[in-house]
Amino acid sequence: MRSQWWSPERLRALQRERLRSILQHAGENSPFYRERFAEAGITAADLRSPEVLQAIPPTGREDLQDSGRMISRGYRRDRMRSSRTSGSTGTPTVTWFDPWSWFLGKHLLKLRARMACGLGPLDRVAIFQEEVGPGFRRALAGRRASLSVHSDPSEALALLGSYRPTALYGPPGYLAHLADAGPDLPSVRRIFTSAEMLAPSTRNRLQEAFGAPVLDVYGCTELKEIAWQCEEQGGYHLNCEWIFVEVDPGDAPSGSGEGTILVTSLYNRGMPLIRYRVGDTGRELEGICPCGRGLPLILPGMGRSVDYVHLPDGRAISPYALTLAVEPVNGVRQYQIHQLARDHVRVRFLGEYSPVTGGGEDPVGDAIRSALGPILPGVRVEPERVDRLHREPSGKFRIVRSDVSPHRA
8 A cells, every 4th residue: 555655766666676576586496488498599597687577588378388398396286276367358367376475466456556546454345257147246345246247238227226335346348338228327436347358338338327537457367367447547556566567579560669568567477477478559658647546557458459541452440549539429329340351441320329220321320430440541431230249258347359361461
């Protein structure tokens, strides 16, 4: 609680020392990283300097499929906690945490962020997630209750009515379904979104429906909570005392400031995770937040790195640019952008009013086509009004999706 108010310089010094320590620990105790460091020509002496991090190849999801080799010497899996991904990206993984790192990542860091946003330890939070059975699963003396994102919204609202939560926490797409299933919505003080991209229109819908501020959280199963928004609703505060984040420009559009996010855990000594490619894009922000916290700020990108749209001329368009174009279109309640080919993009959308009948053009669809035309030259934009939008098997809602390889044939 105290260190979030430290100066950026003091926080960087602490982060640097913990980075040096975890690199040395991984090189000495993790079979996977001992081998990877040797292949990169990195010696034990090199690991005394955090600058060696740039010479270490990134760790990918495919590496986690054999995560047993990453566990440090002296740690036993039967005494560790594990987190499994759903496999919705096609690469299911298991990450192992020693008891202390699990408690820190699963509870303490989340508690600090929620308290920074006005919640207390005794507030009741309804959490919507994937792996939950029917009804609520309660924990922490009833102060935390979990419900499946696959639940019928009307049934979920009935359960919320009996539980009377102080706050909601879940994917924005599912929370938007709850908002549409009203009018008997719970009276909450805060809404926290996570697990998928939060579009400005969805934030506005949730704030209007529930009458509470919406604060987004950035994290992943493998590393838990990475960064979070405070009530300023600007950039995301990095938990930099326990997480080290790099933004690698890679193949991102030149001048965009975006890059692939690489994350190093500074606290999970049971299974070190160094320069892990989480699959997201983002950019670092200058300065500090108006709230006064010294924690550095990032802005996670609007979508997965694989979800850049690739044009016929070889350029890559950021998902963020696409959402900025569609958001102002009147009559669009929710939407998904799907690139089927280099010259074909389909935009499925829920509209706020019915299209023109008798074979006339849908004015909302026509406006979408006009908005995206200048951004997607040489691409056929196909708007499609639908009654329901597609969700991933995990229950997540992806706004921008591309089936096109970034590499030309």
